[in-house]
């Protein structure tokens with residue numbers, strides 16, 4: 001067993017003990033246990049896991065969280081823990097090859113996610129809703145404990161998931177929070193609030209009340225699935241275009257993916273918005289798309305190019321932009337591709353624009369592209385070392401490159417050896433499960 005596996009096994013055991021242990025002291029009011037409302041929610045948890053939306057090969061996102069919150073504040077921590085356990089049942093069938101420590105971790109994680117809201121609520125307030133449903137005069141006193149219950153459950157879930165990813169794949173915590181979890185937390189919090197509403201309605205109206213919520217939850221799930229499918233279709237399109245570029249120009253093998261990684265790191269370093277970072281990632285993957293319009297013999301030529309040959313090569317940004325015109329979801333990627341060989345002093349090729357007239361995203365791509373070109377082995381020259389490539393970039397500031405972009409690149413360099421989490425170019429990380 002590797003060291004890493006041992007560490008993860010120890011962590012899984014600790015999570016499982018933390019999940020099971022405190023239940024010994026949980027308030028034991030078990031009259032609800034045989035009640036139909038409890039089993040209704042348990043059945044809903046199982047169904048929601050069966051219908052979980054697969055986000056990537058190793059991660060999925062289900063609508064179990066509102067049901068966890070509902071079960072937990074209705075029936076207390078023990079009820080929540082049982083809901084967490086129930087959520088693992090479909091996984092036994094869907095992912096039979098899950099290792100024992102992953103299974104132990106996932107079970108403990110789900111139990112904690114589902115029982116912590118109950119603990120927070122019971123410790124702050126006392127009686128689970130199944131025993132005493134809210135009445136209007138309670139709302140003021142109970143709003144805070146209920147909100148705290150929903151929030152703490154989400155935090156526990158993501159904290160445990162990021163620790164597991166850290167141990168299993170060496171992805172730093174802040175990276176998985178930033179790349180994968182930040183965008184999921186608001187929606188999970190909103191679902192937690194839905195869970196609170198489910199709890200109160202079920203406490204007052206029983207099964208009929210639950211039916212009110214089942215439909216919108218199923219609709220939400222369908223919408224989410226559509227979104228994930230659409231994203232998948234987009235990345236599929238981009239991957240096949242990248243494959244087309246690489247088939248045409250073997251020297252660029254792996255180039256686009258590396259450039260995308262550098263460009264994304266620079267964009268993050270410059271604090272660009274997430275959508276802008278994604279646009280830059282797509283553009284980096286596709287920047288040399290125009291090379292599909294240039295002859296293979298010319299791309300592979302090892303001796304010096306004639307003027308007319310060089311003029312042909314210079315057309316690739318325009319050809320690439322032209323191809324992208326036909327792909328609606330890549331429309332805003334076009335200008336980045338079109339201007340990726342421009343220079344700050346206006347002496348680049350493409351349109352010959354200069355300075356701030358060149359979109360920032362294209363200035364970022366230019367630095368990432370040049371660095372990778374310099375540090376890659378080519379038939380006509382050796383690869384530069386990292387230090388030499390960086391001094392070339394610095395020497396080109398304000399002539400070829402943007403000063404802020406080069407600075408951001410140098411600052412981001414140490415972090416670039418870290419594996420990327422959950423981007424197009426790497427296998428996605430687990431989301432709510434390891």
Ligand SMILES: [Fe+2]
Pocket residue numbers: 287288316340341
């Ligand atoms: Fe290029």
